[in-house]
Amino acid sequence: MNRRDFLQSASAAAIASSTIARAATPAVKPVRLGVIGAGSRGQEDLRQFLHVPGVSVEAICDIYPPRYEQVNHLAGKEVPHTTDYNELLARNDIDAVLIASPVGCHAEHVIAAARSGRPIYGEKALGFTVEDNHNILEAVTKNKVLFQIGHEYRYAAWAQEAVRRVHAGDIGTPTHIYAYWHRNGNWRRSVPSPDPDGKLEHLLNWRLYRETSGGLSTELGSHHIDMANWVFGEQPESIIGTNSICIYHDGRTVGDNVQAVFSYSGGRRLVFSSITDNAKVGCEFWIYGTAGCVEITIEDATIYYEKKKSSDAPSADKAVSKTVVERGVTTGASYSTAGEMPYRGPGEKIVTASSEDPTLAAVRSFTEAVRGEHAIFADVHCGFRAAIACSVAHDAVFAEIKMPIPAAKL
């Protein structure tokens, strides 16, 4: 018996014998997806989409044939495929489009999908170049299509609660954000050989080459830039940065490490660091405010309160001050380093009702929006404000001079 037969017979056995609870799930409007770009991220998005009731995948577009079988396995059925996204968009059985092609293709694919009138879940970054970003924003707006950007951490319960508390003033005024995405690995995907002319290398490892990739500051930094925009309520005005290749001298033309400072109004800063030869810090997003700080990671958030040093408000009438005056102060001997190191201690973990995978939360929210249940939260403007900073950063980290970040034209 080969494995496929076994699996099919296992499923058949399950149907035949177990009590099936039908009609317990209320009927939902089906949402049939078309996927443009079914690589690793596209497949992860699709996997989560399949956790939302009533969602199915009806067709994919990809120019790399091994994706077809991978998607069939993921979807549990044969999914029609094409190498031509126009052919996919011309189908009459697609309600919404997931676009997860390499960032250099986003403009072409998103604009075509917008012109077809379908709601779009577009992976980050919105577009590759400054011009791409302006064009995508214009097309989505003019065609009045629903668009959600793949900044899934906006949907993470712990991030939402953390940002809510920051906006409520729990850490005072937030002024600086230090965002890290540190890993230990060469970022390469396996490339089958032979690969004459390096075509497969450039197709599968598009992230490593400057013509097709904004490097670490786009691929990883776009999440952090978006979260900083969320906290500060605006996009950055300029960026100054640097990059280099320290370890991976393997022909790549983007850096294997990046450091960038993004300037916001009022002197506020986002400092972004990404290195690929040490994983100690991992993915950490620190919001520093005048009264404390919040650390957000890809799985949780923790808040730290800084002790107030002094109060300017007169307090002679307050009960505690009166007690001191009437009873005096008791002497003692103590020495504390808490003045210089006020943060010792574990901090307060932000507890939320849900620890749901943020990608699942994001695609579920998109599906609900497609069904007309609510508006889109991480919309095209949100995508623009992060991606425009990334597209300037592409060049800024090579030029190593301060470069302005343009605002949207609309």
Add this chain to the structure above:
Amino acid sequence: MGTEFTLYLYSGDASAAASASEEVFEEIDRVEQLLSNYRDSSELSRINQNAGTAPVTTDPEMLNFLAQSERWSRASDGAFDITVGRLMKAYGFFKHEGRVPSDAELGELRAVTGWQKVELDPAARTVHFAVPGVELDPGGIGKGFAVDAAVRILRADHISAAMLSAGSSTVYALGAPPHQAGWRIVVPGPLPSKDTLSVITLRDTSLSSADCSQKNFTLGGHFYCHIMDPRTMRPVEGRVQVSIVDPSATASDALSNVIFVETPEHSVATLKAYAPEARALIVSGDAEHARCTAFRWGEPVDSAHCVLH
């Protein structure tokens, strides 16, 4: 899954080997995110949290995992059962602590344990628990499932000789090292004392083992093993270790639990009926008075220290 995965592979190209191994570990991480009951955000945890209330829509891979689990429960009449989540926590195995639940507690746990309480609807892609409070624990089959997924990656990357070990309790032998008939696997025992019970050479197949050496506790002078008989709700007694070969690592992982729980006679009957390609070595009794049952094993066994039945 709290397991260290080790990969050995042969390749003509160092950078192809590095890329392939990175993909293998990424795939293992992905399956961990699907199945881990230690992560609140995993798909399995989401099912545990919600399927007692209403059917949960899930993806074909998870359904496949649940269907395979159900298959082995049915084949073994419940000797294998992933609904033991609450039971494992009650005995403290979830957090490496160790306590013996009272009879009253076990009675309550009986109400939320049992593979028939998991209802799968492949057409709707849903899973539902007939009773709220059921908790799935993938420990008896998850490593094998991850290994099978990783081997798919190795084959797609055209790696022709590799060995993947999931904490050494499930290993997959892909192809063979150059000039060898297969990968050499040493089955130690009878545990905990002896070095070698049997040596087997494997090619394009998996081997899973189960024993009590890693997870156990002793209370009141009594030794408790982490491998449960879900039907009695108590740890298995009288079995020292088992090893089983099957082309599917998912199957060999699940079956290693089946043949640890069942008597050797029942195990042989189950394998004959449901696992036509399986080969097994079952050690019962205790380390000093070990009895070995070999089923299609095909290799010499140290019968001086394990009497063959």
